Amino acid sequence: MTDAAALRPPAPISDYGLISDTRTAALVASDGAIDWLCVPRFDAEPLFGRLVGGADAGTFRVGPVRPGPVVERRYRQETATLETTWAVGGGRLTLTEGMVAEVSGRLLPATMIVRRLSAEEAAVDAVVEFDPRLGVRHRRPRVHHRRKALVCDWGSLAVSLGSTPELAIEPGRPTSITVSPGRPVTLVLAVAHREPLIHVDPAAAWDLLSEDENRWRDWAAEIDESLPFREHVVRSLLTLRLLTYSPSQAPVAAPTTSLPEDPGGIRNWDYRYVWPRDASIGVSAFLAVGKPEEAHGFLAWLLHASRLQRPRLPALLTLHGRRVPAEWELPGWPGYLGSVPVRIGNGAANQHQLDVYGWVIDAAWAFAQAGQLLYSETWRAVRGFADVVARCWQEPDAGIWEVREPAQHVHSKVMGWLALDRALRIADTHPLSDRQRRSWTTTRDKIAAEVLRQGFDPTSGCYVRNYGSQDLDAAMLVLPLLDMDSIESPRVQGTIDAIRDRLSAGGPLLYRYSPGRDGLPGTEGAFLPCSFWLVQALARSGRRLEAVELFQTMLEYASPLGLYAEEMDPATGAHLGNYPQTLTHAALVQAALAIRDAPTSDPVSG
Numbered sequence: 001m002t003d004a005a006a007l008r009p010p011a012p013i014s015d016y017g018l019i020s021d022t023r024t025a026a027l028v029a030s031d032g033a034i035d036w037l038c039v040p041r042f043d044a045e046p047l048f049g050r051l052v053g054g055a056d057a058g059t060f061r062v063g064p065v066r067p068g069p070v071v072e073r074r075y076r077q078e079t080a081t082l083e084t085t086w087a088v089g090g091g092r093l094t095l096t097e098g099m100v101a102e103v104s105g106r107l108l109p110a111t112m113i114v115r116r117l118s119a120e121e122a123a124v125d126a127v128v129e130f131d132p133r134l135g136v137r138h139r140r141p142r143v144h145h146r147r148k149a150l151v152c153d154w155g156s157l158a159v160s161l162g163s164t165p166e167l168a169i170e171p172g173r174p175t176s177i178t179v180s181p182g183r184p185v186t187l188v189l190a191v192a193h194r195e196p197l198i199h200v201d202p203a204a205a206w207d208l209l210s211e212d213e214n215r216w217r218d219w220a221a222e223i224d225e226s227l228p229f230r231e232h233v234v235r236s237l238l239t240l241r242l243l244t245y246s247p248s249q250a251p252v253a254a255p256t257t258s259l260p261e262d263p264g265g266i267r268n269w270d271y272r273y274v275w276p277r278d279a280s281i282g283v284s285a286f287l288a289v290g291k292p293e294e295a296h297g298f299l300a301w302l303l304h305a306s307r308l309q310r311p312r313l314p315a316l317l318t319l320h321g322r323r324v325p326a327e328w329e330l331p332g333w334p335g336y337l338g339s340v341p342v343r344i345g346n347g348a349a350n351q352h353q354l355d356v357y358g359w360v361i362d363a364a365w366a367f368a369q370a371g372q373l374l375y376s377e378t379w380r381a382v383r384g385f386a387d388v389v390a391r392c393w394q395e396p397d398a399g400i401w402e403v404r405e406p407a408q409h410v411h412s413k414v415m416g417w418l419a420l421d422r423a424l425r426i427a428d429t430h431p432l433s434d435r436q437r438r439s440w441t442t443t444r445d446k447i448a449a450e451v452l453r454q455g456f457d458p459t460s461g462c463y464v465r466n467y468g469s470q471d472l473d474a475a476m477l478v479l480p481l482l483d484m485d486s487i488e489s490p491r492v493q494g495t496i497d498a499i500r501d502r503l504s505a506g507g508p509l510l511y512r513y514s515p516g517r518d519g520l521p522g523t524e525g526a527f528l529p530c531s532f533w534l535v536q537a538l539a540r541s542g543r544r545l546e547a548v549e550l551f552q553t554m555l556e557y558a559s560p561l562g563l564y565a566e567e568m569d570p571a572t573g574a575h576l577g578n579y580p581q582t583l584t585h586a587a588l589v590q591a592a593l594a595i596r597d598a599p600t601s602d603p604v605s606g
Contacts, residue, residue, distance in 0.1 A: 008033070010051070010336060013259055014559035014575040017073070017082045020242035021099035021111055025255040027051060027579075030070050030084060032063025032095050033129075039157065040111055040193040042245060042252045043272040043319055045135040047159070047191075052258045052268075052342050054334040058133030062095055062115050062187065064088045065125045065176060073560060078220035078234055079213040080242055082561075091122030093179060100208045101246070102215055109198045111191035114209040117177075118184040128175045128187070130161060136330055136344075143171055147199050156194045163187045164202040223289050226596075228548075232555055233592045235562040236585040237289065240282050243582050245319045249297030250274040250305070251282055252319065254566070254578035260339035261567050261577045265522035268335060270343050271566075271578040273316045273324050276302060277356050277400070278583045280363035285589040287370050295367050302360065303378050311384030313360060315353045315402070316346060324349035351398035352406070355475075357389050358415030358422075365422035368429065379430045386423035387436070389416045390443040400475050401512060404519050408467040410455035411475040413447055417484050420444040448484055452491075461494035465513060474499050474512045474530040480540040487541050496537050503530075505570040508553045510534060525567035525576040528557070532587035539594035547595055554588075564588070 011029040016036075019026050024044070027036040036051040037060075038044045049057030068086040075082055081098040097115040100108070117126055132141055134154045141152030141159075149162040150169050161169060164186045169175045179185055188205035190198060200208075219241070220234050227233050244251040253275050258268035279298050286294040305321025306313055316324050329341035364382050368374060374382065393416040399409035420440045427437060454467040465473035476495055480487045503511045509526035516523065531554050538547035558564055559575060564584040566577035 008055075011035070012574060013336075013565055013579050014563070016051075016559075016563075016579065017075075017084075017561050018239065018242060018255070018563060018580055019080060019082055019097060019099050019113070020255070021101045021103075022242060022244055022246035024111055025242065026099070026113065027256070028082060028084075028097065030073060031061065031067065032084060033059050033061035034113075035059050036256060037113075038255075038272070039159075039191045041319060042243075042255050047132050047134055049133065049138070051256065052333060052336050052339075053133075053138065053330075056133065056138045057333070058131045058138065059129060060131070060189070061127070061129040062097075062117060063126060064093050065127045068093070075235070075238075075561060076213060077217075078238070079216040080238060081209065081213050088124045089122065091124045091181075092120045093124040093126060094118050094120070098209050098212065100205070100212050102212060107198060108200065108208070109190040109192055110195075112200060112205060112208070113189040114186070114202075114205045115189075116184050116186045116206060117179045119179040119181050121181065123178050123180040126177050126179050126185070128163075128167065128169055128177065130169050130175075131172045132159060141171060149199050151197065153197075158192045158197045160190045160197055160199050161187060162190075162199060162202050222291070227289070227592060228595050229551065229555070229592050232558075232562060233289070233589050236588045237285070237291075239563060239580055239585045240285070240582060240589075241294070243580070244294070244297075245274075248305075248319055248321065249294070249301045250317075250319050250321070251279045251298070251582050253278050253316075253583065254581050256578045257344065258339065258342040259336055259565070259576075259578045261524045262522040263337045263339055263576070265339060266341065267520060267522055267524060268339050268341065268343055269578070270327070270346050271581075273318055273346060273349075274305075275316045275356075275583075276313060277315075277353075277359045278586065280359040281590065282582060282586040283363040284366045285586050285593070287366050288593045289589070292367070292370055292372055295363070295370075296372065299364065299367060299374075299378060303375075303381055306381065310381060311388045313356050313385055313388070315348055315351050315356055315398075348398070348402045351402060352392075352395070353399065353402070354389065354393065354395075354397045354409075354412040355400050355415035357385050358418035361385055361419045361422045361426075365426055368426050374426065374430060379426070382423060382426065383432070383436065386420055386440055389419045390439050393443065393447055401473075401518065408454075409473070410451060410463055410465060410467065411473050411478070413451050413455060414463075414476070414478065414482065414484060417444055417447040417451070418482050420447070421483070451484070456491060460498060461490065462498040463491065463495045471514055471517060472499050472502055474503050474510050474527065474533065477530065477533040477537040480537045493541065496534070496541065500534060507570075508534075508550050508557070509568060509570050525569045527567055528554075528564050528581070528584045529566075529587040532584070532591040535591035536587075536594040539591070539598040542599050544595065544598040547591075547598065551591055551595060554591075 016027040068088040186202040254271035257270035261267040325345040327345040327347040333342035396406035465471040505526035510530040512527035563580040565575035565579040
């Protein structure tokens with residue numbers, strides 16, 4: 001641990017930028033510190049874990065020796081390459097960095113981080129702090145030098161750090177350098193796990209990063225130029241793609257664990273896994289912008305991942321489709337801003353969440369709507385999921401918010417209705433027995449009747465959270481998207497307005513349910529996906545101008561780099577929870593698409 005690292009306070013969550021190679025991701029603060037990186041996968045052990053593990057958990061900072069104001073910080077347009085520029089004395093120092101995503105077919109390390117410092121106007125004093133500490137116990141590496149590179153290893157894992165010009169870097173000790181105009185300093189970190197360690201010349205690594213930029217630009221160029229708020233939509237789509245584990249095509253909910261929903265409290269969870277619900281929302285978003293390959297990849301993964309538990313659909317899975325490890329707490333980890341415990345694994349893995357079936361089958365329906373025929377095994381799996389809904393829809397479940405005590409959640413029932421309705425629609429072009437068709441149709445209609453009878457409160461004129469309750473649930477903003485009840489119905493419009501009023505956290509922000517109604521100590525922030533769901537609901541209801549105004553306001557709540565966490569402190573605007581969050585970015589894309597498709601001719605541009 002360097003003295004500088006020990007003295008540096010943690011950055012705000014929204015200060016971090018994301019760089020990723022679609023296998024793992026690093027979070028980089030505006031001072032140039034990589035404070036979170038797990039290797040070799042999103043859900044593996046941290047190599048740099050200072051974000052929630054404190055200074056002893058390691059960091060990799062490249063930046064000015066003394067703090068200088070950040071004069072510009074951005075992603076290069078429609079790429080995953082991050083640039084940070086500081087004003088230092090009479091000069092400007094720029095850190096350009098990224099990870100190389102495309103390594104197939106060449107002798108390259110699977111994970112490679114490229115970082116380049118360049119100066120303008122005057123020479124600038126800079127520093128490299130390289131302090132890798134692996135895993136739960138912050139293990140120091142064995143250190144040696146090979147081919148002008150520093151090599152650190154922990155048995156089956158090894159990393160090499162090379163530089164041009166060559167620098168005398170030692171782990172845990174800051175290395176002072178001077179960066180002169182026209183003479184950049186390039187560093188490349190290569191990772192090997194149970195394979196030979198491949199050293200890449202820093203100049204060659206820089207060229208590889210440039211090639212990767214071009215691939216991302218080509219990928220983004222395929223997205224419709226006429227999309228409203230296209231710049232923001234493309235950034236969210238890029239973020240979703242960066243959080244998708246390319247070997248299996250499974251998107252992680254977030255690349256982090258235990259960033260708090262309640263700073264200083266216990267609401268700290270591990271999100272480095274795959275929630276089929278969140279992934280399905282992303283699938284629909286990719287399909288709607290003409291990216292069927294991402295949707296196809298996820299459905300293929302889900303077919304493989306669910307095979308051992310089918311027809312039951314787990315609430316979450318690992319990147320490889322296995323059971324998520326049991327939740328446990330890391331002793332001695334101080335947490336972000338003292339938020340403990342820091343957790344690994346997730347206890348929601350064993351929950352019954354009926355709504356998941358609705359999201360997944362709806363994504364399959366969107367896939368079929370886009371002209372893609374479901375493979376016979378995929379359709380067989382979907383039929384199995386629908387049969388589970390028809391059989392189990394009356395049981396209480398944990399719901400979308402994963403409450404500890406099962407209940408009769410109205411949103412879960414509605415999503416059960418959606419599962420059967422969309423399965424019946426798919427069956428119009430896919431084989432289905434008469435028995436299953438009758439069963440699904442009868443059950444779908446029963447669910448709709450029961451929800452209207454027990455899930456609607458005539459006194460307040462809106463659908464509620466649980467049967468027999470008057471509490472509200474922001475997840476019910478999906479109603480205008482489903483066709484279970486007419487969009488023009490006073491019940492649907494009353495629900496939208498009641499949620500907007502009674503769950504308001506101020507401005508465009510919404511709580512997902514009334515604070516303090518989940519059985520956990522402490523509080524939580526406004527839930528950012530809910531605001532984008534409100535945009536979507538308004539747009540689908542013909543209230544497009546309201547939707548546009550709300551969306552534009554929500555864009556102001558993004559981090560300086562256009563990223564979103566899961567929640568936000570309504571009082572301070574601080575981002576809360578794991579970051580960046582797949583569900584929030586997928587909801588943003590779908591909100592923009594709803595504005596595009598809203599029934600009006602008002603021109604909107606972003």
